[in-house]
Amino acid sequence: MKHLPKHLRPHWRYVAVGIETWPDADVSRRGFQRAVWYAAGNLLGDPGSADAGLKLLAFSHADGEGEAILRVRRGHVDDARAAIACVSEVGGDPVGIHVRGISGTVRACEERYMGRAGGDLTQRDVAFADADATAVVRGDAYDVRTGSGDVGATAFDTE
Template identity: 60%
Template sequence: MKHLPKHVRPRWRYLAVGIEAWPDAGIERSDFQRALWFAAGNLLGDPGSADAGVRVVAYSFRDGRGEALVRARRGTVSRARAAVACVSAVREHPVRVCVRGVSGTMRAARERYLDGLDTPERRSDVAFDGDARDGVCRGENVDVVAGDDGWVGARRRDCGTDGE
């Protein structure tokens, strides 16, 4: 089969997406893709979802943080951004998803908006609720183990871990 001429090929835009979840969440690429398709289908309907053509082309997730590169057709970027914003849970793990930027090539999107994943600092001396607890520190954010209830998100200054 012959290749299509350049002016007939579909044009794509690439959305750089940041993902945050609790540190014990294990989210695979296929799980995120399924959640994205489900969100796009619910928001845009089947024809709109097919027109936008959202697809995860690159993905990495580790220790509660991740990045993805999502491909969308040119002209449907605003609808694709809205669909990404509708993702609130992946495999019953609550997530925070944000679009960091949009680019015309995968390379430019990676260089400008995806900074790689830093390794979070696991600590066992996080002061929270009058007790020392286990926690995971990522920059200014601290995720504290709250017993059987799961995790609680806080800031370093709330937990007394400033400057350490």
């Protein structure tokens, strides 16, 4: 069987996304792909979701931070961005997802937008809400552990 001529082949764009969760969240590749497909199906409908052709190519997640590359059919990037923005939880864990950038090749996407996750994590005791608590610190983000769960905070909130 012959390959299709170049002008008949599908053209793709590659979307790099950053993923942020609580430090103890367990977000898997399969769960993330399922959440993206579910969001695309709900927002765009089955025909629109099939046209966009969202597919997860690369995924990594550890210690509350992660990144992924999604393949999207050219011409449907705006639809894909909207669907990605609709993902609010993966496997029952709340997530924050932001698009880092869009590229025409996987290699350019990896070189420009990937490798920013996995910053330094430290754990320290902080004063939060007039009480002592333990916090996981990533840059300027503080995940404070309280009796009712984790609370997102900044350096100013913990003084």
